[in-house]
Amino acid sequence: xxxxxxxxxxxxxxxxxxxxxxxxxxxxxxxxxxxxxxxxxxxxxxxxxxxxxxxxxxxxxxxxxxxxxxxxxxxxxxxxxxxxxxxxxxxxxxxxxxxxxxxxxxxxxxxxxxxxxxxxxxxxxxxxxxxxxxxxxxxxxxxxxxxxxxxxxxxxxxxxxxxxxxxxxxxxxxxxxxxxxxxxxxxxxxxxxxxxxxxxxxxxxxxxxxxxxxxxxxxxxxxxxxxxxxxxxxxxxxxxxxxxxxxxxxxxxxxxxxxxxxxxxxxxxxxxxxxxxxxxxxxxxxxxxxxxxxxxxxxxxxxxxxxxxxxxxxxxxxxxxxxxxxxxxxxxxxxxxxxxxxxxxxxxxxxxxxxxxxxxxxxxxxxxxxxxxxxxxxxxxxxxxxxxxxxxxxx
Amino acid sequence: xxxxxxxxxxxxxxxxxxxxxxxxxxxxxxxxxxxxxxxxxxxxxxxxxxxxxxxxxxxxxxxxxxxxxxxxxxxxxxxxxxxxxxxxxxxxxxxxxxxxxxxxxxxxxxxxxxxxxxxxxxxxxxxxxxxxxxxxxxxxxxxxxxxxxxxxxxxxxxxxxxxxxxxxxxxxxxxxxxxxxxxxxxxxxxxxxxxxxxxxxxxxxxxxxxxxxxxxxxxxxxxxxxxxxxxxxxxxxxxxxxxxxxxxxxxxxxxxxxxxxx
Numbered sequence: 001x002x003x004x005x006x007x008x009x010x011x012x013x014x015x016x017x018x019x020x021x022x023x024x025x026x027x028x029x030x031x032x033x034x035x036x037x038x039x040x041x042x043x044x045x046x047x048x049x050x051x052x053x054x055x056x057x058x059x060x061x062x063x064x065x066x067x068x069x070x071x072x073x074x075x076x077x078x079x080x081x082x083x084x085x086x087x088x089x090x091x092x093x094x095x096x097x098x099x100x101x102x103x104x105x106x107x108x109x110x111x112x113x114x115x116x117x118x119x120x121x122x123x124x125x126x127x128x129x130x131x132x133x134x135x136x137x138x139x140x141x142x143x144x145x146x147x148x149x150x151x152x153x154x155x156x157x158x159x160x161x162x163x164x165x166x167x168x169x170x171x172x173x174x175x176x177x178x179x180x181x182x183x184x185x186x187x188x189x190x191x192x193x194x195x196x197x198x199x200x201x202x203x204x205x206x207x208x209x210x211x212x213x214x215x216x217x218x219x220x221x222x223x224x225x226x227x228x229x230x231x232x233x234x235x236x237x238x239x240x241x242x243x244x245x246x247x248x249x250x251x252x253x254x255x256x257x258x259x260x261x262x263x264x265x266x267x268x269x270x271x272x273x274x275x276x277x278x279x280x281x282x283x284x285x286x287x288x289x290x291x292x293x294x295x296x297x298x299x300x301x302x303x304x305x306x307x308x309x310x311x312x313x314x315x316x317x318x319x320x321x322x323x324x325x326x327x328x329x330x331x332x333x334x335x336x337x338x339x340x341x342x343x344x345x346x347x348x349x350x351x352x353x354x355x356x357x358x359x360x361x362x363x364x365x366x367x368x369x370x371x372x373x374x375x376x377x378x379x380x381x382x383x384x385x386x387x388x389x390x391x392x393x394x395x
Numbered sequence: 396x397x398x399x400x401x402x403x404x405x406x407x408x409x410x411x412x413x414x415x416x417x418x419x420x421x422x423x424x425x426x427x428x429x430x431x432x433x434x435x436x437x438x439x440x441x442x443x444x445x446x447x448x449x450x451x452x453x454x455x456x457x458x459x460x461x462x463x464x465x466x467x468x469x470x471x472x473x474x475x476x477x478x479x480x481x482x483x484x485x486x487x488x489x490x491x492x493x494x495x496x497x498x499x500x501x502x503x504x505x506x507x508x509x510x511x512x513x514x515x516x517x518x519x520x521x522x523x524x525x526x527x528x529x530x531x532x533x534x535x536x537x538x539x540x541x542x543x544x545x546x547x548x549x550x551x552x553x554x555x556x557x558x559x560x561x562x563x564x565x566x567x568x569x570x571x572x573x574x575x576x577x578x579x580x581x582x583x584x585x586x587x588x589x590x591x592x593x594x595x596x597x598x599x600x601x602x603x604x605x606x607x608x609x610x611x612x613x614x615x616x617x618x619x620x621x622x623x624x625x626x627x628x629x630x631x632x633x634x635x636x637x638x639x640x641x642x643x644x645x646x647x648x649x650x651x652x653x654x655x656x657x
Contacts (some may be wrong), residue, residue, distance in 0.1 A: 017656050020567070026656070027565035030649055072653070073498035078651040094495045101414060112414060115407035116496060 003087070004168055005050040005073060010082035012043040012068055012223075035080060042068045043223045046082070052167070057198035057214035059207070059229055059238050065223040066203045070094060070172050073201070086200065091166030092118060093157070102146035106137065106156055109145055113157070117164045127163040134185075135159035151179055158186055162395050169193060170201045187212065205234045243310055243350060243372070263301045266292040266334070268355040268369040283348065283377035283386070287341040291355040293327065293367075295335055300327050303337040304356035304365070307346070310372070315384050317349070321362040345386035348377045403499050411434050411502055415510035419481075431518045434473050438466055445587055453589045459618055463531040466522055467618055468586040468610040471545060474515030475552050475606065476577045482507040483573055484557035486564050490657035500650045501643065504560040512549045523617070531568050534620035548609050554642035561649045564656050582621045586610055605631060 007379040015036035026036030043065045050056050058066050071077045071322055072084055074092040097114055100109045110131060114124045132141060134158045137148075145153060161169070169190070204210050210217060210231060217234035219227040227234050241243060269290040271279045283286065293301045306317020320327070320337060327335035350372060357367040379386075421428045445451040446461040453464050456615040486493065489503050530594050563569045584606045585593065593601050601607055608631055615621040 013654075015655050023565045023656060025647075026652075027562070028650055033648070036652070036655075071494075076494060077654045092496070099492045099496055103418065104414065108414070111408075112410045115404065115410045116498060118404060119405055119406070202410070 002052040003049055003085075004054075005048070005088070005201070006083075006085045007046055007048040007073070008085075009267050010046045010069075010072055010079040010084060011041070012065075012072055012077065013038045013041045013080040015039050018200075038080075038155045043072065043079070045283055046220075046225060048225070048228075049220065050199060050201065051362050052199055053194075053197050053214060055194055055202070055214040057210035057217040057235070058201065058203045058220060059205075059210060059235060060220035060226075061242065064220045064222050067094070067172055069172055069220065070201070070203060074170060086168070088167040089118070089164075090168045090170060091161050091164045092160055092170040093161055094170070094172045095098075095157075100145050100153060100157070103144055105144055106135075106141040106148070106152075110156065110160055113160045114163065117160065118315065120122045124163070131159045131163045132190075150184065155182055158182075162189055162268075166198070168199045168278045170384060173205065174334075207239055210235055223366065239310075240368045262296060263357040263359055263366040264294050264349065265355055265357050265367045265369040266294050268353065268371055270353050270371055270373055276370070278372045278374065280374045280376055281344065283346065283375055283379065284343050287344055287353075287373075289337075289339050289341070289353065289355075291337040291357075292330075292367075293335050293337070295333050295355045295360075298333050299360040299377050300329070300335055301360055302358040302362040303327060303368075304354075305325075305337070305339060306339075306354045308354055309384060310350040313384070315346070317354070319358075319362065330332060344375065345388070347379060347381055347384060347386060349374050349384075403502060404417055407498065408502050408506060411506035412510045412513070416514060420511065420514050422614040430514055431521050432625040434470060434515075435517065435522075437473075438462070438469055441465060441469070441587060451588065454591070459531060463526050463529075463618060464614065465587060466526060467614050468523055470515060470582070471517040471548060471609065471613060472581060472586050472606070474512050474519070474571035475548055476581065477515070478508040478549075478552045479555050479559065480573060480577060481511055481550075483559045483563050484570055485556075486560045486653060487567075487657065494657060500653060501557060501646050505644075508549065508553045508556045510566040512545075512552065516545065531618070534617055537620060537622070540622065540624075541613055544609055544612050544616070547632065547635055548606075549603055550639050551609075553638040554635070557639075557646040561646045564649065580606065582605075584610060600604050605634065616638050 015026050016039040017026065022037065029036045034315050046069060046277070051353075060066050061146050061169075062183055070092070071094065072079050073086065074090060074094065075084075075086075075096070099113055103113070104112075110128075111124065114131075115121075119127075135141070135152075137155060140148065140152060141156075145156075148156070171190075187209070190200065200213065202210065214231045216229065217231040217238075218225055219234050219238045227237055236369075245358065267274055267290070269292075271281070271288055273279050289305055291303045291305060294305060303320045304317060305320075307315045309315060310389070325337070327337050330336050351374070352372055353369050355369045356365050358365050419431055432500060442462045442465060445465075451461060453461060485504045485507045486500065491499055493503075523533050523535075559569055559573060583597075583601065584604055585601075589605060590598070590601065608627065612623070612628075615623050
């Protein structure tokens with residue numbers, strides 16, 4: 001197979017650079033051809049191969065070393081050990097606005113950037129119309145870039161990349177900026193690029209984008225490869241790990257706030273179980289919820305109950321006093337809200353049930369509790385929730 | 396272990412130079428005027444201090460006068476010194492670009508030096524014309540030989556810039572050390588005075604100052620119309636070539652590590 005990128009045993013250790021004495025020492029070390037004193041290890045012994053026409057997604061939490069890996073790949077930084085071989089005309093989008101000079105017009109910056117990417121003047125003239133059409137920022141092209149919105153900078157940056165017709169496209173989370181329609185345009189362009197035989201290396205926190213664009217994925221964890229393989233198993237394993245970890249973190253956080261809170265949540269129950277059990281439901285089941293709140297002054301508190309997606313997107317929520325509901329008094333200072341979501345229309349996936357406690361006036365939020373539950377089912381519907389519907393006019 | 400060596404890109408370099416020129420000199424309408432005015436004012440100050448207060452007389456200048464004698468050497472020095480000082484911080488100033496895009500980073504200090512030289516060369520030509528109108532006869536034909544001398548100066552400035560800009564990434568104090576060093580260099584180079592004024596003990600050392608050689612040749616060529624190019628010319632060319640080769644090697648030894656230290 002035609003290998004475009006081959007990384008062998010790459011380790012990157014950033015030198016110590018904080019004190020001026022350390023910098024001076026590093027300078028002296030480099031002068032005599034040695035490695036500077038070692039600081040933080042960011043990548044350790046990475047081996048990776050990307051063949052022509054492949055699309056590889058790189059996933060991992062913040063600080064795992066993804067961006068450093070891309071920097072090593074593009075040659076922006078040198079690895080401390082190991083070898084990087086790239087046999088391709090690379091277009092790297094580590095940051096779309098990189099190299100843009102704010103005081104100069106968009107047009108000047110396009111020229112600059114295009115030449116930075118290795119385009120000759122003639123090639124640029126030929127492709128200028130395409131660039132302007134792709135960026136689609138109209139007369140703003142003659143304005144200084146400092147007057148641009150961040151979205152416009154990104155559009156212009158991406159437009160120049162499209163004109164470079166690279167073999168290998170490297171992007172670092174750039175699709176996260178810009179508005180929806182532009183993101184779609186970029187994704188469409190990348191898809192076409194892949195269809196034409198292009199090779200892609202993509203760093204993204206959006207598993208949706210990774211799954212949509214990549215065949216393979218690599219999960220980088222604390223500077224090392226944790227898993228490599230086809231995109232679905234890797235991204236799913238990563239997501240599962242991530243969810244587990246954030247659930248743990250949240251629980252600890254909750255404990256911390258819970259004990260000190262004035263109107264605190266004593267427990268949140270779903271289907272008769274508590275937070276550490278993650279119950280599973282089928283679509284159309286009922287969800288029985290109990291929210292127990294401790295009220296130190298024995299006045300009835302206000303409760304909030306809602307459902308969010310695993311990534312935090314709210315699905316539905318409501319506040320007890322908006323619906324004129326008073327909690328059930330279990331005993332002195334102990335109150336409880338009980339409610340049922342009937343025949344839930346949630347589509348299969350992982351959700352969080354969230355409860356909040358508020359003061360009796362419903363002004364200040366005191367405590368939060370959360371538990372994970374999953375909804376299972378076989379359906380090809382898309383979205384978060386099934387809206388009641390019927391098809392009209394069919395044969 | 397080895398990273399990829401990025402190639403020098405002509406189009407990108409041209410863009411860098413023109414960006415630098417527009418940014419530093421043509422940003423506002425007065426930018427270009429100041430380019431000539433500022434050295435002119437400095438020249439007037441030096442001329443006043445040295446010819447009126449110190450009553451400096453330059454025997455070799457003959458009937459040429461002090462001001463043209465000074466002006467001929469002053470502009471190339473200004474170009475040289477400004478280029479070196481500007482280029483010194485150029486790598487740190489472009490940290491953002493260097494951290495995001497892989498390219499041959501030596502292009503940045505070289506573009507700064509080149510832009511500064513181009514602009515001051517334009518100023519130099521203007522000054523030569525002004526001198527001509529003021530009654531000093533300039534030997535225009537010898538410009539053919541003066542240009543290579545200025546080119547050598549440019550290569551020399553580029554080499555120094557490669558050294559200092561690379562060191563500056565690691566040792567930020569260079570930015571503080573360099574200006575007084577350049578001032579010292581200015582006063583030890585026979586620009587305000589003639590080389591014959593130097594004490595005999597220093598003359599031996601001063602002969603090794605390339606700037607002194609450049610300045611002396613420019614004066615001979617453009618003011619006196621003399622050609623004094625002998626073995627020393629060959630030596631200086633060889634020296635500049637070796638020095639520039641060393642500076643590029645020096646720079647590249649560090650350039651791959653810039654991102655770690657920026």
